[in-house]
Amino acid sequence: MKAAVIQFPGSNCDTDCHAALLTFPGVEAEIVWHKESSLSGYDAIVLPGGFSYGDYLRCGSIARFSPIMAAVREAADAGVLVLGICNGFQILCEAGLLPGTLLRNNGLLFRCEHRHLRLENTETPFTSVLHKGQVLDLPIAHGEGNYFAEPATLKQIEENGQVLLRYSDGAGNVTPEANPNGSLGNIAGICSHGRNVFGLMPHPERVCDTLLGGMDGRGIFQSMIEWSQANKKNN
């Protein structure tokens, strides 16, 4: 799998994503500056976490106009895998590549801690190696992770199986206590209707190493690698 990690002014988790990807055998990963205009040749595009443009005005609101976003949109339309992590998720929502928006945490404070997430749908390129109902331990670190969508949109996302991750307790129960930021339906990550665009607030790249908090992030990347290998064979 050849992955592009987009670097916006203010991206912070670009090198973390890049390093995490390179721990998988056979994966090539490159950091791509936001002023580039082409993403041809990449099987996967990652929009990493951070504070693009300082999160000023609204998170992701300025980055969505970066020159590279035209290529990201083109790639998404063509079925290339697009993964938006934290700020990346916020940028995808601002750009309209995913529905809804991320609002300020209802507790009003930035929150960095490990959370439990329940896997809702394994029939996507991002979750295929995992099991439905599986509980993952992934860290969050955000001040604006409170997912919101208009009722009609929310209904559609839920009915279409576009919710991939929900905040839960360790046993997989989706409860208000397990919700760290007020997200509707405890939603932590959703995918596009076409399934090839996935945005999530937790940071899988931070849990790809036992020394650094665990391995539960590897499943998402592993699923992407297997999907892109399968697709290469089909081409």
Next chain:
Amino acid sequence: MANPAITPELIAKHGLSTEEYEKVLSILGREPSFEELGVFSVMWSEHCSYKNSRPELRKFPTTGPSVLVKAGEENAGVIDIGDGWAVAFKIESHNHPSAVEPFQGAATGVGGIIRDIFTMGARPVFLMDSLRFGSIEGDSEQAKTNRRLFAGVVAGIAHYGNCIGLPTVAGEVYFDESYSGNPLVNAFCLGILRHEQIARGAAEGIGNPVFYVGAETGRDGLAGAAFASRELTEESKADRPAVQVGDPFREKLLLEACLELLATDAVAGIQDMGAAGLTCSTCETASRGGTGVEIDIQLVPQRAKGQTPYEVLLSESQERMLVIVKKGREDVVKRIFEKWDLPYAEIGKVTDDGMMRVRNGSDVVVNVPARSLADDGPLYSREAAPFTPPAPLDLSSVPQADPTTALPKLLSHPSIASKRWVWRQYDHMVRTGTAVLPGSDAAVFIVREANKILAAATDCNAIYCKLDPTVGARIAVAECARNLACSGAVPIGVTDNLNFGNPHKPENFYQLRAAVEGISEGCRAFGVPVTGGNVSLYNESPAGAIDPTPTISMVGTIADAAHITTQSFKEAGDQIYLIGETGSELGASHYLLAIHGRKEGAPPALDFEKEKAIHAALLGVIRKGIVRSAHDCSEGGLAVAIAESTFGTGFGAMIDLGVTNDRPDVVLFNETQGRIVISVKAADAATLEKELATSDVPFRKIGEVTSKAELSIKTGSNSYNWSVASLNDTFEGTIPSLMES
């Protein structure tokens, strides 16, 4: 607008004494211009020149085989960590601005220390902070203010650190009446670099162009003296001195751009603009280079209209750097700074006449020998009051508190209670290197690109320092070293932040002198150099000075990831040992403060040789792979340390401290130094005992980890029991409930 005339009032408003002004006259051989007066006043202020403390600071041990850049040479010291890699680190304060505007004061403090690190050519990789506030308990106006300051400071650090993408991995927060009105915000940053990447802040190369890069200059942080001479009309209200606002996004761009620039060979020297902004960076680079620097104010990027040269020179606008570029390589600056969308301008050149010369177009407004400004400031040896060591605590005057209620009460003292409310607001995982999260004795960070494991801790028990500053300072160093040992690390360097009151008062100056001596003894004992640091004086209000607070931050290295050790018990059945004495010193303890409301007695004794032996013994058994947890005893003594080791684990502990003549409260809560609680698998107990026996340190088995979440401690014929869940709730719930009410 014409400059005001130089009058005695104006000189006094600038904070220069008559003698200091005489010195200015003799250096210049004439009267200074208004701009020159401003420049001298700011460079010779305590804040920039350390005129009241430099003679004392010379006592620090600053050399050693691993020191690549010494304290005082550059913006931060640099220590070798092997294989061609090095670390640059330093701690700095932003106390007074945080009292005025806590969010921005703390944010800009973080911004400033980060710049000090990347100006050395190092990539910053983590932050720590040491914070002190007045009491946050109760409903008095002062308590409400203290809560507001605490919340604002933490939010400001979070805002800046999170946005720029640096994890805040460790720290300390203390609450004590002496800090009411004088909060302390000490921010630490560490960066990593290859030896050949060390960048210096010297204006080298006659004729080299001098560039200004970074945010535009505004009226940020201008001294009150600037406005002494201006009539305050409604129009000038808009021109009033502005609180410095940090822009972490701009600094992230600046950091990346500077590191990219330094990777080319186009840079001859680089210096950040911190305190005294453009003035300081200009004269210091010239002084270090033995050269002169000439700049033109009109070329400086400005964000406000109509700024005078005086204002531009003294502005403390953030996120700016001065770069001496090799002649002919100016295009490199242009390319990189345009990529990162940052302002930049060629504002001058390096000369050979040793002068700091500032033009305003064709007028010369400052023409001063750079060295006189930067290095030849006044130095004062203040008077130190004679000191009588405190009498040891008279135990008979201390009623015996029942440990059953005393332990939860101690755990609910905000200085001891969990600081999760604080560090949950910091992204402590970004850069994917944090191997030990906040909440343990020391932070452990793995620098991926260098394949090196670093540990860091910051400590200062100001009660000890108040009662006996020399001993308190020694203990601050020893405690840091102990915390590093508990994480499996060996110390490599120290940075200090000296926070004291008005140095003109002999009792305060004694504290400064004694603390420096104590720190020096500690550093020599542990074989670690002081790499640099910060002095913050005048931390006092009408109510009095703060308790002397010489904050120590210590960095260490861990040879193997297998040695990384944390403080929590790991498994039921593990055997618990105490390395060190049971102890009995209750003087200056938090037990005495929290339960009996007293700050008195002599602080516990510190024996460096004993302490070193204990750390070495611990590291020996950690390296054997048998230590499952290690936690040192500090505030609250043994009972608190054991309780903390059970929190978050689901386990309890059954402890028997054996026969004793000491009172239970003495046994459980004394703060005798050199004590560490460790746990090992039952199967490894024999090996542990054999190893520790050969190392000749006192130790004994005190109990075992239990699956039942209850803490029980037996001392003499007394037995005490607590529910771990209940203690944990108290520990975790204290600060959130105080702050969310």
Next chain:
Amino acid sequence: MPKPAILDPAGVATGRAMEHLGLKGVRSVRIGKSIEIEVDGATEQQLHEIAHDLLSNPVVEDYKLQILS
């Protein structure tokens, strides 16, 4: 609104973004807050006090109070 002399990082970043989106000649962008209050029986003085003590940070912000009815 942030006081005139105070740096407004959000405003600066937004202004530069506007330029990149083709709006040349942006001279300044400053971002503040709009707070709408419905209250019974408050005097203008009380509103000014609340605005000064609670709603704004007088160290770094100015406020303007508009009474609509």
